[in-house]
Amino acid sequence: MRRNSRLSLALHTLGHMAGEPERIRTSADIADHAGTNPVVVRRVLGKLRDAGLVTSEKGHAGGWRLARSATGITLADVYLALGESLIATDAEEAEPDCAVEHALQQEVSMVMQDIEQSLIDRLARTTVADVPGRRERAASGAMDNRN
Amino acid sequence: MRRNSRLSLALHTLGHMAGEPERIRTSADIADHAGTNPVVVRRVLGKLRDAGLVTSEKGHAGGWRLARSATGITLADVYLALGESLIATDAEEAEPDCAVEHALQQEVSMVMQDIEQSLIDRLARTTVADVPGRRERAASGAMDNRN
DNA sequence: ACCAATGCAACAGAAAAGGTTACATTTGAG
DNA sequence: CTCAAATGTAACCTTTTCTGTTGCATTGGT
Numbered sequence: 509m510r511r512n513s514r515l516s517l518a519l520h521t522l523g524h525m526a527g528e529p530e531r532i533r534t535s536a537d538i539a540d541h542a543g544t545n546p547v548v549v550r551r552v553l554g555k556l557r558d559a560g561l562v563t564s565e566k567g568h569a570g571g572w573r574l575a576r577s578a579t580g581i582t583l584a585d586v587y588l589a590l591g592e593s594l595i596a597t598d599a600e601e602a603e604p605d606c607a608v609e610h611a612l613q614q615e616v617s618m619v620m621q622d623i624e625q626s627l628i629d630r631l632a633r634t635t636v637a638d639v640p641g642r643r644e645r646a647a648s649g650a651m652d653n654r655n
Numbered sequence: 656m657r658r659n660s661r662l663s664l665a666l667h668t669l670g671h672m673a674g675e676p677e678r679i680r681t682s683a684d685i686a687d688h689a690g691t692n693p694v695v696v697r698r699v700l701g702k703l704r705d706a707g708l709v710t711s712e713k714g715h716a717g718g719w720r721l722a723r724s725a726t727g728i729t730l731a732d733v734y735l736a737l738g739e740s741l742i743a744t745d746a747e748e749a750e751p752d753c754a755v756e757h758a759l760q761q762e763v764s765m766v767m768q769d770i771e772q773s774l775i776d777r778l779a780r781t782t783v784a785d786v787p788g789r790r791e792r793a794a795s796g797a798m799d800n801r802n
Numbered sequence: 803a804c805c806a807a808t809g810c811a812a813c814a815g816a817a818a819a820g821g822t823t824a825c826a827t828t829t830g831a832g
Numbered sequence: 833c834t835c836a837a838a839t840g841t842a843a844c845c846t847t848t849t850c851t852g853t854t855g856c857a858t859t860g861g862t
Contacts, residue, residue, distance in 0.1 A: 512742060512767070513851080519763045534807065541756060545852055550808065567860025570807045583770070594741040595659065609688060615786055616666045620659075623730070626777040630770060639762055660820075681838065692821055697839065714829025717838045 517542055517552050518586050523639040525562070526578035532571035552590070559589030577637075584632035595624040664689055664699050665733050670786040672709070673725035679718035699737070706736030724784075731779035742771040 521538050525531075535546040535553070542549065553572055556562045563575045574581070596617075668685050672678075682693040682700070689696065700719055703709045710722045721728070743764075 515742075516763060516767070519766065520759065523759050523763060536807085546808095547810090547853070548851065550810090551851095554809080564808065565860085566806095566808045566858075568804095568806050569861055570859080572808095583766075595662075612667065612670050612787055616663060616670060619666070619730075619781065619786055620663070623774075623777060623781070627770075627774050630773040630777070634766065634770075639766055640759055683838085693839095694822075694841090695820065697841090698820095701840080711839065712829085713827075713837095713839045715835095715837050716830055717828080719839095 513544075514552050514590050515587065515592060517544065517549070518556060518590060519583070519636075519639055521549070521553065521572075522556075522561075522574070522578070522581065522586065522636040525572075525574045526636050527640050529574050529578065532565070532569070532573050534571045538572070555591065556586065556589050559585065561585055561589055574636075579635050579637040581636040582632045583634045583636070584628050586636070587628065587631050593624070595627065596621045660691075661699050661737050662734065662739060664691065664696070665703060665737060666730070666783075666786060668696070668700065668719075669703075669708075669721070669725070669728065669733065669783040672719075672721045673783050674787050676721050676725065679712070679716070679720050681718045685719070702738065703733065703736050706732065708732055708736055721783075726782050726784040728783040729779045730781045730783070731775050733783070734775065734778050740771070742774060743768045 520542055521533075524538070524541065525533065535549040538553075539546040539549045553562055553564070557564050557572075557575075560575055561581050562572050564570065564572050667689055668680075671685070671688065672680065682696040685700075686693040686696045700709055700711065704711050704719075704722075707722055708728055709719050711717070711719050
């Protein structure tokens with residue numbers, strides 16, 4: 509697959525599911541459509557399940573489906589479920605000698621976390637139901653972002 | 656270094672430069688403060704130079720400095736200069752058999768590009784001058800010089 | 803009982819990124 | 833003029849990260 513494949517795969521799959529919420533899909537089916545491997549699908553969807561976005565059923569007629577309405581799942585839910593952290597840096601590693609240096613690192617860190625939070629806020633304004641063709645925005649007056 | 660190191664390194668360095676705009680810094684100095692390698696610094700700052708954010712001078716007393724006021728450099732400038740693409744996917748690779756599948760891929764792609772654009776818009780609201788302690792926003796009026 | 807699904811661990815392979823070395827080029831300083 | 837100090841780049845190694853894959857235990861409907 510390509511860059512940002514986890515998020516892409518998740519959105520792709522959830523988009524499919526939003527189209528036919530009743531249908532139970534196996535990881536093999538999904539992998540087929542997404543052009544990847546069933547285990548990869550289970551890995552990604554497993555995180556979504558842990559976050560309560562989808563449910564999985566073992567056994568013979570098992571498979572995956574949405575845990576709730578597509579309009580109730582925002583892209584922020586997906587992003588956070590996958591544990592993505594595109595902007596924010598991890599905790600410090602090397603303690604800088606200089607105090608000024610340390611302060612600057614803190615500043616950079618804070619700015620990046622600030623940006624990441626803005627990203628999450630933006631993601632929260634689009635739901636899975638908005639992905640497959642229908643172009644309504646999520647809830648409340650969260651219209652238009654691009655100032 | 657750690658995750659998102661290029662953006663982190665760029666912000667760190669520009670933050671330093673914003674503090675003492677007159678001072679010319681060598682890649683060795685910068686690498687020292689950032690805990691990395693001079694060549695890595697030159698790689699990253701080279702992209703910023705190509706984008707016109709910093710200038711570099713060869714030769715004996717050479718080094719790097721801001722190309723314009725720190726208030727005139729937004730994080731979006733930095734992000735784009737580095738060629739980062741955190742959200743958006745690359746162009747398609749495998750043409751899906753099904754037309755519905757193709758349409759969905761397009762949809763997912765469009766949504767992700769939409770998100771990325773929102774991210775860039777957000778980044779454009781913070782300048783390098785906001786990084787090292789001063790917490791003003793870029794605000795409309797802050798656009799001074801572009802020499 | 804059987805078969806088809808998830809769950810999970812382990813490993814291989816590719817790809818991306820940082821780090822490092824080497825060297826050509828440029829340029830100010832003595 | 834010569835030398836030292838800096839950038840500019842290419843090449844390579846190593847580490848890390850991620851996907852893909854195999855294998856197997858477990859679960860649960862038919």
